[in-house]
Amino acid sequence: MNGYSMGFNPMHFKNNRRSATQSFTRYRMSRLYIPLFIAGYIGLANMNPPQYKTEIYPFFNWSLYSHSSAPIVTRIELKVLSINEEMIDPPERYFSLKSQFHSASQQDSRLIKLLRNMYTALENNDTKQLAAIRSIVESHFLTEANTADYKLVKLTYDPLDAIVTGDYIDSATLRQFRKEP
Amino acid sequence: MDPIVNRSLHWIRRFLGELRISQQRRPFSKLSRHYALSNQIVKAYYILSLLICFTLLPRIKAITNHLDGAHHLWPVSWLDYIDPMIAGQCMVIIAIASCFLALHYPKARFPRVLFAASFLCVAAIPNSFGSINHGLHVWLWVAIIFCLLPTRKSHTVLSYRMYYINVIVMAQSMVLLFYTMSGYWKFTSGLQSLTAGMEGNFSSLALARILANNAFATDSEPLLLEMAISYPQILWPGFLFLIYLQLFSLLVLFRASIHTAWGYALISFHLGTWLFMGIIFPYQIAIIVLLFAFSPFRPEHFSFRRMFFCIPIFGDLASRAFLYFFSRTSHRQINTHSY
Numbered sequence: 001m002n003g004y005s006m007g008f009n010p011m012h013f014k015n016n017r018r019s020a021t022q023s024f025t026r027y028r029m030s031r032l033y034i035p036l037f038i039a040g041y042i043g044l045a046n047m048n049p050p051q052y053k054t055e056i057y058p059f060f061n062w063s064l065y066s067h068s069s070a071p072i073v074t075r076i077e078l079k080v081l082s083i084n085e086e087m088i089d090p091p092e093r094y095f096s097l098k099s100q101f102h103s104a105s106q107q108d109s110r111l112i113k114l115l116r117n118m119y120t121a122l123e124n125n126d127t128k129q130l131a132a133i134r135s136i137v138e139s140h141f142l143t144e145a146n147t148a149d150y151k152l153v154k155l156t157y158d159p160l161d162a163i164v165t166g167d168y169i170d171s172a173t174l175r176q177f178r179k180e181p
Numbered sequence: 182m183d184p185i186v187n188r189s190l191h192w193i194r195r196f197l198g199e200l201r202i203s204q205q206r207r208p209f210s211k212l213s214r215h216y217a218l219s220n221q222i223v224k225a226y227y228i229l230s231l232l233i234c235f236t237l238l239p240r241i242k243a244i245t246n247h248l249d250g251a252h253h254l255w256p257v258s259w260l261d262y263i264d265p266m267i268a269g270q271c272m273v274i275i276a277i278a279s280c281f282l283a284l285h286y287p288k289a290r291f292p293r294v295l296f297a298a299s300f301l302c303v304a305a306i307p308n309s310f311g312s313i314n315h316g317l318h319v320w321l322w323v324a325i326i327f328c329l330l331p332t333r334k335s336h337t338v339l340s341y342r343m344y345y346i347n348v349i350v351m352a353q354s355m356v357l358l359f360y361t362m363s364g365y366w367k368f369t370s371g372l373q374s375l376t377a378g379m380e381g382n383f384s385s386l387a388l389a390r391i392l393a394n395n396a397f398a399t400d401s402e403p404l405l406l407e408m409a410i411s412y413p414q415i416l417w418p419g420f421l422f423l424i425y426l427q428l429f430s431l432l433v434l435f436r437a438s439i440h441t442a443w444g445y446a447l448i449s450f451h452l453g454t455w456l457f458m459g460i461i462f463p464y465q466i467a468i469i470v471l472l473f474a475f476s477p478f479r480p481e482h483f484s485f486r487r488m489f490f491c492i493p494i495f496g497d498l499a500s501r502a503f504l505y506f507f508s509r510t511s512h513r514q515i516n517t518h519s520y
Binding site: 019020023024026027028030031032033034037038041042045052054055057058060061062063064065066067068069070071073075077093095096098104107109110111112113114117132133135136138139140143157159160162163164 | 341348
C-alpha cells in the first residue's frame with residue numbers, strides 16, 4: 001500500500017499552489033497546539049480553585065492517592081444514629097449501610113470529598129456553606145431515609161490495624177445533625 | 182518563527198524519541214497508513230460514545246430526579262431555570278444524535294463540536310453535588326480535542342492528513358499527560374516523605390496502607406485485598422513500577438514502538454485497581470485501547486529489541502550501551518523520529 005493507492009495525488013498542489021501554501025501554514029501552526037495545550041492544561045489544573053472546591057471543572061490535576069500511604073490517617077466520616085426514627089446502636093458508618101443507601105452500596109467517593117468540605121465549613125464557622133453542603137448530603141446521599149440522625153466524626157487510625165480490627169486511635173464527634181422529612 | 186519551531190521540534194524528537202535505523206520508503210506510505218488507522222480510531226471513538234451515551238440515559242434520569250440542593254457546575258448552571266429531568270435527557274439525546282452525525286459526516290466539524298458541548302453538560306450533571314468524580318474526564322477531553330480535526334474544505338489532501346494525525350497525537354499526549362501528572366504527585370509525595378524521614382510512597386508498606394485505607398473508608402472488600410495486606414512486600418515492586426509507569430507516560434508519546442506495550446501496561450494497572458481497590462475506570466480503559474493498544478503509529482512489524490530499547494530510562498541506557506559496544510552506525514544517522 002503506498003500514498004498513491006490511498007488516494008494521494010500530487011496534482012492537488014500544482015492546481016492550486018496558493019491554497020496549498022495556506023493549508024500547510026495551518027498544519028504548521030497546528031503543531032504548536034500540543035505544547036500549548038500541555039502548558040495550558042497544567043497551568044489551569046494546578047490553579048488555586050475557589051474555596052470549598054477542589055478543582056475548576058473539567059480541569060483536574062490528577063493527584064489520586066498521592067498522600068494516602070501515611071502510617072496514621074485522619075478522615076472525616078459520617079455516622080448514622082437513626083433511620084426513620086429507628087435507632088442504630090452502636091451508630092454505623094455511612095458506607096457500612098449498603099442495604100439502606102444506594103450511594104453507600106456504590107462506594108460513591110464524592111461523599112468523602114463532600115464531608116471534607118463540610119469539615120472545612122464547620123472549622124470556618126461558615127453557616128451558609130455548611131447548610132448548602134448539608135442539603136446535598138441529605139437530599140442526595142441520605143435520600144432513602146425520610147428522617148435520619150447523623151453525626152460528623154473525625155477519625156484517626158492506622159489503616160493496616162483498622163482494616164483488620166476495626167479499631168481507631170481517636171474518634172471525635174464534630175457535630176450532630178438531623179434530616180427532617 | 183517557523184524555523185525556530187522546526188528546529189525546536191526536531192531537537193525534542195531527537196532528544197526524547199526512540200533510536201531507529203533509517204529506512205528508505207515509498208513517499209507518503211507511512212503518512213497514508215497513519216491516516217487510515219487514525220480515521221478508524223475516530224470512527225471507533227464515536228461508536229463507543231454512542232454506547233456510553235445510551236448507558237448514561239437512565240443514570241442521568243435517576244440523578245436529575247433528585248437534584249434538590251445541587252450546586253450546578255458552570256456548563257449546566259442553566260438547569261436551575263428549567264425542568265432538569267427533561268433538560269438532562271435532551272442533552273444525552275443531543276449527544277447521541279451528534280455521534281450519529283459525526284459518523285455519517287466525518288469531515289464536518291459541527292457534529293464533533295456539538296457532541297463535545299453536549300457531553301460537557303452531560304458529564305457535569307453527576308458532578309453537580311459539591312464534589313467531582315473523574316470517570317468521564319478523559320472521554321470528554323478527547324471529544325474536545327477531536328473538535329480540532331480538520332475539515333476537508335480548507336486543506337489539500339496532504340496537509341489534511343498531516344493535520345488530522347497531529348490532532349490524534351494531541352489526544353494521545355493529553356491521555357499520557359494525565360498519567361504523568363498522577364505519577365508526578367505520587368513521586369513528589371514519596372520524595373517529600375523520604376526527605377522528612379517519614380514513611381511514604383516509597384516505603385514497602387505504602388501500597389498496603391493505600392489499599393487498606395481505601396477499603397476501610399468505603400467499607401469495601403476488593404477481591405485481592407486480603408492477600409495485599411497479608412504480604413505487602415510482594416506488591417512493593419509493583420507499586421514502584423506503577424509510579425514509574427505513570428511518571429514516564431508522556432515520554433512514550435515520542436516512542437511509537439512501545440505504544441501498544443505501554444497501553445497494555447496501563448490497562449493492567451486499571452485491572453489492578455479493580456482487583457485491589459474495587460474501582461474500575463471503563464472509559465479510561467476504552468480510550469487506552471483506542472489510542473495506544475491500537476495506536477495508529479505502532480510499527481507494522483513487531484520487534485522485541487526495538488520495543489525494549491524504547492522503554493524510558495532503562496531502554497535508553499540499554500540502547501546507548503548497545504550502540505557503544507556493537508554498532509558502528511553513528512548516533513546522528515540512527516536517531517530518527519518515529520512518526
